[in-house]
Amino acid sequence: MQREIRPLGRPRQDHQDKPTKAVILDVATQLFLDKGYQVVSMDDVAKKCGVTKATVYYYYKTKSDLFTDAxxxxxxxxxxxxxxxxxxxxxxxxxxxxxxxxxxxxxxxxxxxxxxxxxxxxxxxxxxxxxxxxxxxxxxxxxxxxxxxxxxxxxxxxxxxxxxxxxxxxxxxxxxxxxxxxxxxxxxxxxxxxxxxxxxxxxxx
Amino acid sequence: MQREIRPLGRPRQDHQDKPTKAVILDVATQLFLDKGYQVVSMDDVAKKCGVTKATVYYYYKTKSDLFTDAxxxxxxxxxxxxxxxxxxxxxxxxxxxxxxxxxxxxxxxxxxxxxxxxxxxxxxxxxxxxxxxxxxxxxxxxxxxxxxxxxxxxxxxxxxxxxxxxxxxxxxxxxxxxxxxxxxxxxxxxxxxxxxxxxxxxxxx
Amino acid sequence: MQREIRPLGRPRQDHQDKPTKAVILDVATQLFLDKGYQVVSMDDVAKKCGVTKATVYYYYKTKSDLFTDAxxxxxxxxxxxxxxxxxxxxxxxxxxxxxxxxxxxxxxxxxxxxxxxxxxxxxxxxxxxxxxxxxxxxxxxxxxxxxxxxxxxxxxxxxxxxxxxxxxxxxxxxxxxxxxxxxxxxxxxxxxxxxxxxxxxxxxx
Amino acid sequence: MQREIRPLGRPRQDHQDKPTKAVILDVATQLFLDKGYQVVSMDDVAKKCGVTKATVYYYYKTKSDLFTDAxxxxxxxxxxxxxxxxxxxxxxxxxxxxxxxxxxxxxxxxxxxxxxxxxxxxxxxxxxxxxxxxxxxxxxxxxxxxxxxxxxxxxxxxxxxxxxxxxxxxxxxxxxxxxxxxxxxxxxxxxxxxxxxxxxxxxxx
DNA sequence: TATGAATGAGTGTTCATTCAT
DNA sequence: TATGAATGAACACTCATTCAT
The missing domain is CATH 1.10.357.10 (Tetracycline Repressor, domain 2)
Incomplete structure (x- = not known):
């Protein structure tokens, strides 16, 4: 579930990885479908993506934005x-x-x-x-x-x-x-x- | 359910002296149907009933009990x-x-x-x-x-x-x-x- | 700084204590005067009062309410x-x-x-x-x-x-x-x- | 500070080609005076300068450095x-x-x-x-x-x-x-x- | 020179729940 | 029967800072 622990700063471009934003969107979609809007926390999404909450917020300004997009x-x-x-x-x-x-x-x-x-x-x-x-x-x-x-x-x-x-x-x-x-x-x-x-x-x- | 002395005539919204437990259940049912489980807080239910949260807990041990019963x-x-x-x-x-x-x-x-x-x-x-x-x-x-x-x-x-x-x-x-x-x-x-x-x-x- | 650790629920009425709300107001006043609005967190206030943040919120709905009152x-x-x-x-x-x-x-x-x-x-x-x-x-x-x-x-x-x-x-x-x-x-x-x-x-x- | 090709005439708010560092300092001074230290974020400064946060950090190692200089x-x-x-x-x-x-x-x-x-x-x-x-x-x-x-x-x-x-x-x-x-x-x-x-x-x- | 991507530690706030009265 | 006071764990969101490019 967890990718590797990530150091601070910009990660070396790993061209095989799906771009983070896409990973977040996919994971979020799945979680929202599974459990509904309220139950899923931004932290849940983040953890399942192997990133921090702040990273999720880097790509989506609010939870409702993420939900809507998903x-x-x-x-x-x-x-x-x-x-x-x-x-x-x-x-x-x-x-x-x-x-x-x-x-x-x-x-x-x-x-x-x-x-x-x-x-x-x-x-x-x-x-x-x-x-x-x-x-x-x-x-x-x-x-x-x-x-x-x-x-x-x-x-x-x-x-x-x-x-x-x-x-x-x-x-x-x-x-x-x-x-x-x-x-x-x-x-x-x-x-x-x-x-x-x-x-x-x-x-x- | 003690109520203070009240002027003559029809009480306004007083749930018609239904027993407190029934009032709570009715109000809860309506709120849950309207907004869903997560969004409705025990405080919401309590306030709409005109009682305190503790009273709701007196009748229903947990929120999920209240929900299930409702x-x-x-x-x-x-x-x-x-x-x-x-x-x-x-x-x-x-x-x-x-x-x-x-x-x-x-x-x-x-x-x-x-x-x-x-x-x-x-x-x-x-x-x-x-x-x-x-x-x-x-x-x-x-x-x-x-x-x-x-x-x-x-x-x-x-x-x-x-x-x-x-x-x-x-x-x-x-x-x-x-x-x-x-x-x-x-x-x-x-x-x-x-x-x-x-x-x-x-x-x- | 910390009073004693407090158990859940309503504390036995200790009639010597200043009422919690007053303690909070006093502590908050001092902190705000000392350090300014932004720097003081609700947690700071709570900790200095020996209560939890949630208790502070029990008495003051928002930080700005607490500040204004103070x-x-x-x-x-x-x-x-x-x-x-x-x-x-x-x-x-x-x-x-x-x-x-x-x-x-x-x-x-x-x-x-x-x-x-x-x-x-x-x-x-x-x-x-x-x-x-x-x-x-x-x-x-x-x-x-x-x-x-x-x-x-x-x-x-x-x-x-x-x-x-x-x-x-x-x-x-x-x-x-x-x-x-x-x-x-x-x-x-x-x-x-x-x-x-x-x-x-x-x-x- | 590279800027793209731009139509003739007076550029709108372009800080008149002042060196970036000076722009940052000016903008920061104004913001800090207006709203105080805590309220102003490095992002606020950056946005108002039309650069990214990282650029601000390129010139000023910390927020307090920027503040002090300003x-x-x-x-x-x-x-x-x-x-x-x-x-x-x-x-x-x-x-x-x-x-x-x-x-x-x-x-x-x-x-x-x-x-x-x-x-x-x-x-x-x-x-x-x-x-x-x-x-x-x-x-x-x-x-x-x-x-x-x-x-x-x-x-x-x-x-x-x-x-x-x-x-x-x-x-x-x-x-x-x-x-x-x-x-x-x-x-x-x-x-x-x-x-x-x-x-x-x-x-x- | 300048940036995009990421983090860690907070911040204000909410809420289900508990318990002495 | 009913409540006021308190908690702990979570939550959405922010921000100063870092680093590879």
């Missing part, structure tokens, strides 16, 4: 991933299946709402806005894929925005575990299939 | 409400519609997942277990209604557990607002209708 | 002292002499200006106002004594406000030490006499 | 200014008037005492000594003018050192503002005149 970058990456999966020429249902599977494997809940509520008190309006916009863009990619399929007659006409949100919402079902830690379906494949089937019916097929 | 009680109440709505003789779709509408009007996201993640680090296993069980029970009520309807042939046979979770998941879509604070559908009624329709298709009708 | 109370005390000295029936010059001597013995520079500049950035407008007002009241006492003496014909008519400030300003001369730590006059008595004589001429006698 | 240089300049004003052939009272007016216009309190107290904890003995000596020299100029006037019989014999300090002390009265921001006299000219008159009486005329 979340926005993450949503951009997800948007890209969704886009890549949905851009192929396969039938929509197959693409949705792939997307669902990829998402469910990644384990984490794309529970942006929950995050936002928790962090709300600590974020500036501008920061909230930035995050909201990144979130919107994520959904838009999915929405556009649905719209395209509707136009091609692949699925019945309907509300693509509802469709996009419904799909993501249904995915969260895949992460549910009951008090005995049992998920709804035992295998990931079955889980995915059932969710996509459900969705496929939902949009009117 | 959440469990709330889920029990919700379970009861779901049960009441689903127990009538109307067709399932109508009952679902009513449930959805009641839920969406209540505004708050039944985002237990999010809460749990945030509080996880601070809760004992036993407390997590208690909450999980209360959550399970909530879903079970819905599950049973679905099972009953399947048996009556009102809806096609399927996975009632998936059905229950899918329904609640879809409801969260109703709370979405984009960066310009616009929801997916402008009216609550249309929102509800579209979600229930989607769901109704989803379960195979 | 300075205002001090100025009130000084005002009272000035008033007592100046209220006797002796000739004005004798009263001024007494005041001067008392003041110079107290060593500290009533250098409110300097303090204010240093603390300015950290104080709220209201706090600055409070301090300014306390300062004004201090000067007023002296001013009134001068006005009274003018009316009695004891000293020539002039500007009592200027007279009040001039006197206090001249007193600061008594605290001067050169690079070899030598004051202007070797004995306190001569210092006082010369300053008062100077002042006495200044106001036109 | 203050000493400033006192030398003031000494020179006093000297220039007091060296003319006009009557002493006129020269004092001129000096007073120049000083009061400059607004800033020559409150070296206050500064020293604040910075004391952070300065080495040697640095304190340097500052003290520069201060002494400032007063000496005034002292010598007084001595000369005494020898010429222009003013009664007395204590020139007291006279020098008294004069400077009285000047601080000119900077006083009460809680409503009102000075003792409304016009600068009257202020100056009254102070000089007071002083003139004080030294025995």
């Amino acid at each position: 979340m926005v970058q993450m949503m951009l990456r997800i948007k890209k991933r969704i886009f890549d999966i949905l851009s192929t020429e396969k039938p929509l249902k197959d693409r949705l299946f792939e997307f669902a599977k990829a998402h469910l494997q990644a384990t984490f809940d794309m529970d942006i709402n929950g995050f936002m509520k928790e962090a709300k008190a600590s974020l500036s309006n501008e920061q909230l806005q930035q995050m909201k916009q990144a979130e919107d863009k994520m959904y838009e990619v999915l929405e556009q894929a649905l719209t395209a399929s509707m136009e091609k007659g692949e699925i019945p006409r309907g509300y693509p925005k509802l469709g996009a949100h419904a799909f993501v919402a249904l995915l969260t079902v895949g992460n549910f575990k009951d008090a005995e830690h049992k998920p709804i379906f035992l295998s990931l494949d079955e889980m995915t299939e059932q969710i996509v089937d459900f969705y496929w019916n939902g949009i009117g097929n | 959440m469990v009680q709330m889920m029990l109440r919700i379970k009861k409400r779901i049960f009441d709505i689903l127990s009538t003789e109307k067709p399932l779709k109508d009952r679902l519609f009513e449930f959805a509408k009641a839920h969406l009007q209540a505004t708050f996201d039944m985002d237990i997942n999010g809460f749990m993640k945030e509080a996880k680090a601070s809760l004992s296993n036993e407390q997590l277990q208690q909450m999980k069980q209360a959550e399970d029970k909530m879903y079970e009520v819905l599950e049973q209604a679905l099972t009953a309807s399947m048996e009556k042939g009102e809806i096609p046979r399927g996975y009632p557990k998936l059905g229950a979770h899918a329904f609640v998941a879809l409801l969260t879509v109703g709370n979405f607002k984009d960066a310009e604070h616009k929801p997916i559908f402008l009216s609550l009624d249309e929102m509800t209708e579209q979600i229930v329709d989607f769901y109704w298709n989803g379960i195979g009708n | 300075m205002v109370q001090m100025m009130l005390r000084i005002k009272k002292r000035i008033f007592d000295i100046l209220s006797t029936e002796k000739p004005l010059k004798d009263r001024l002499f007494e005041f001067a001597k008392a003041h110079l013995q107290a060593t500290f520079d009533m250098d409110i200006n300097g303090f204010m500049k240093e603390a300015k950035a950290s104080l709220s407008n209201e706090q600055l106002q409070q301090m300014k007002q306390a300062e004004d009241k201090m000067y007023e006492v002296l001013e009134q004594a001068l006005t009274a003496s003018m009316e009695k014909g004891e000293i020539p008519r002039g500007y009592p406000k200027l007279g009040a400030h001039a006197f206090v300003a001249l007193l600061t001369v008594g605290n001067f030490k050169d690079a070899e730590h030598k004051p202007i006059f070797l004995s306190l008595d001569e210092m006082t006499e010369q300053i008062v004589d100077f002042y006495w001429n200044g106001i036109g006698n | 203050m000493v240089q400033m006192m030398l300049r003031i000494k020179k200014r006093i000297f220039d004003i007091l060296s003319t052939e006009k009557p002493l009272k006129d020269r004092l008037f001129e000096f007073a007016k120049a000083h009061l216009q400059a607004t800033f309190d020559m409150d070296i005492n206050g500064f020293m107290k604040e910075a004391k904890a952070s300065l080495s003995n040697e640095q304190l000594q340097q500052m003290k000596q520069a201060e002494d020299k400032m007063y000496e100029v005034l002292e010598q003018a007084l001595t000369a006037s005494m020898e010429k019989g222009e003013i009664p014999r007395g204590y020139p050192k007291l006279g020098a300090h008294a004069f400077v002390a009285l000047l601080t009265v000119g900077n006083f503002k009460d809680a409503e921001h009102k000075p003792i006299f409304l016009s600068l000219d009257e202020m100056t005149e009254q102070i000089v008159d007071f002083y003139w009486n004080g030294i025995g005329n």
Whole structure:
């Protein structure tokens, strides 16, 4: 976890290392996703990066800045991933299946709402806005894929925005575990299939 | 709870002489739902109750105890409400519609997942277990209604557990607002209708 | 310096002790006068009181609150002292002499200006106002004594406000030490006499 | 100090190509006078100079070095200014008037005492000594003018050192503002005149 | 000459928790 | 039953200083 102990001053340029700022962002993203905004301290981030708190502050002026950047970058990456999966020429249902599977494997809940509520008190309006916009863009990619399929007659006409949100919402079902830690379906494949089937019916097929 | 002599007439906000413990629990529930576990301090709860922190500790040994109790009680109440709505003789779709509408009007996201993640680090296993069980029970009520309807042939046979979770998941879509604070559908009624329709298709009708 | 180590919780009421809040205020006053606002940390105050920082915060919500209270109370005390000295029936010059001597013995520079500049950035407008007002009241006492003496014909008519400030300003001369730590006059008595004589001429006698 | 190519015409705030070290010293002097030692950070100085902190450290080994140099240089300049004003052939009272007016216009309190107290904890003995000596020299100029006037019989014999300090002390009265921001006299000219008159009486005329 | 990256030691402040009364 | 006084551990953030380049 800890890289080596670092001497004062500028470190000799070690060109293999990821730049510190990137390390911090990655570690922060992971920690925030894992535990939420409030629970993660700047010291936690720093320690896991093998640097001091002051170094983190060298790159990010406040904790909320770090959080906002982490979340926005993450949503951009997800948007890209969704886009890549949905851009192929396969039938929509197959693409949705792939997307669902990829998402469910990644384990984490794309529970942006929950995050936002928790962090709300600590974020500036501008920061909230930035995050909201990144979130919107994520959904838009999915929405556009649905719209395209509707136009091609692949699925019945309907509300693509509802469709996009419904799909993501249904995915969260895949992460549910009951008090005995049992998920709804035992295998990931079955889980995915059932969710996509459900969705496929939902949009009117 | 000793109170000083007070002028005649209706006391202003005096929690209607509910026992102190109940006042604390209510206030805490509301605060936790509003702002999340970490953000709410025992002092916040105390102040909003008009008592001192020490009094809160008199009734609840720790913050996580208070939280657990607040959440469990709330889920029990919700379970009861779901049960009441689903127990009538109307067709399932109508009952679902009513449930959805009641839920969406209540505004708050039944985002237990999010809460749990945030509080996880601070809760004992036993407390997590208690909450999980209360959550399970909530879903079970819905599950049973679905099972009953399947048996009556009102809806096609399927996975009632998936059905229950899918329904609640879809409801969260109703709370979405984009960066310009616009929801997916402008009216609550249309929102509800579209979600229930989607769901109704989803379960195979 | 450190009183005893204190156990958690409320201490047994030790009726001989000054109340903690008073101890804190006294210690803080002394430290602030000695070293200035910025240099004194809340921890410094706490340690010198034999309590923890959190205890200091129990009584004073912020450092600037503590500072403001400390300075205002001090100025009130000084005002009272000035008033007592100046209220006797002796000739004005004798009263001024007494005041001067008392003041110079107290060593500290009533250098409110300097303090204010240093603390300015950290104080709220209201706090600055409070301090300014306390300062004004201090000067007023002296001013009134001068006005009274003018009316009695004891000293020539002039500007009592200027007279009040001039006197206090001249007193600061008594605290001067050169690079070899030598004051202007070797004995306190001569210092006082010369300053008062100077002042006495200044106001036109 | 390398600067990029720049459009023709007068550069905006570019410190007129003064050597970097001089820019730093000037900026630091102004900041320290304005806000005091502790409040001003090396970063503040650097930013206001348009260089980085490291550059400031290139020229001044520590913050206290920078402070000491800034203050000493400033006192030398003031000494020179006093000297220039007091060296003319006009009557002493006129020269004092001129000096007073120049000083009061400059607004800033020559409150070296206050500064020293604040910075004391952070300065080495040697640095304190340097500052003290520069201060002494400032007063000496005034002292010598007084001595000369005494020898010429222009003013009664007395204590020139007291006279020098008294004069400077009285000047601080000119900077006083009460809680409503009102000075003792409304016009600068009257202020100056009254102070000089007071002083003139004080030294025995 | 000048800088970017990093640190270590603080600083003000908050908060869950404790305990004598 | 309820509270006032106190604590200890943390937390976000700052700053003087260092050093390889």
